[in-house]
Ligand SMILES: C[S@@+](CC[C@H](N)C(=O)[O-])C[C@H]1O[C@@H](n2cnc3c(N)ncnc32)[C@H](O)[C@@H]1O
């Protein structure tokens with residue numbers, strides 16, 4: 001791969017102040033505190049390891065995700081960015097995003113993050129009314145979140161925020177009003193996620209017990225359509241299933257995942273995709289923060305699994321990720337990765353069902369296709 005291809009670094013901070021009852025991300029609460037200096041040393045060690053696996057790349061994006069990376073001190077963030085710039089060529093215009101929870105405590109660090117080199121903030125607002133925020137177990141009010149958003153917009157040239165819809169008891173009318181309000185506050189990017197009931201979470205237990213009543217498939221579809229219409233009308237069309245941006249303001253780091261480019265992921269439970277000599281390897285690190293820390297200190301990295309992706313698996317991954325995007329995939333690239341083209345009969349059948357569309361060498365899911373994307377991908381990959 002050319003050294004000019006996008007290359008990203010993902011940094012996972014696996015801690016949160018409290019665990020939200022819907023969330024199954026690799027995030028943990030440590031009431032006894034966290035030895036941040038020790039973790040920082042381990043991040044630097046693991047970065048060196050990944051730099052040796054992917055030498056000579058030009059880093060075009062960095063993403064601090066979690067967990068809650070806004071619990072890291074700005075100096076920790078600055079030291080990690082400096083280390084990345086020392087190991088690789090960090091592009092002058094690299095996108096450097098940090099996920100932040102919108103509490104007033106964390107907002108105090110925004111200026112420090114900006115000074116450390118972060119140039120894009122992604123805020124987890126989730127809902128714009130206090131009753132919903134409480135039901136989601138959030139530790140901030142709507143006013144606090146909007147104040148954090150206003151402050152973020154003063155410090156950062158690029159700001160995104162997340163909302164979760166299809167929440168308990170939510171009606172189409174309510175979502176219309178909430179999303180219109182969100183769009184009034186939006187900067188250049190919005191992530192709008194339909195609530196997913198994740199196995200093993202308190203929400204899953206309540207859902208199973210029948211005490212968490214969320215919109216059924218039909219209403220969820222209506223909420224999705226409202227999302228597309230309002231965002232499009234406001235100039236932030238969907239460029240991916242759940243992500244909306246003013247054209248040109250798409251998250252470059254997330255695009256890199258969906259477009260099948262390489263990235264190094266450091267920290268507990270982080271994933272990497274790095275091609276060497278034409279073959280892509282998938283690595284992931286230990287999920288438990290303490291186990292990861294001990295492993296990095298003992299061995300120089302916390303990698304727990306490391307496998308070469310077969311050409312077929314790599315092509316399937318490109319299909320799976322790429323069809324989430326409005327721009328879709330490049331059919332020639334799919335064939336080059338996997339060694340064979342997609343089955344033409346299946347393409348024609350899905351096309352005549354109105355679920356996919358071909359334009360030149362590109363293939364994309366139609367709006368109808370995106371509603372049943374898993375089915376479309378299964379049929380194409382079969
Ligand atoms: C890794 S979380 C980190 C963000 C940050 N810790 C926060 O909560 O503000 C990224 C986003 O995933 C979304 N998310 C997490 N669990 C979800 C679920 N079960 N259904 C839908 N969206 C979810 C939320 O919108 C959240 O902001």
Ligand code: SF4
Pocket residue numbers: 015016017018019020023024025027066067068101124
């Ligand atoms: S949604 Fe964010 S704050 Fe809540 S548990 Fe997940 S990562 Fe932590």
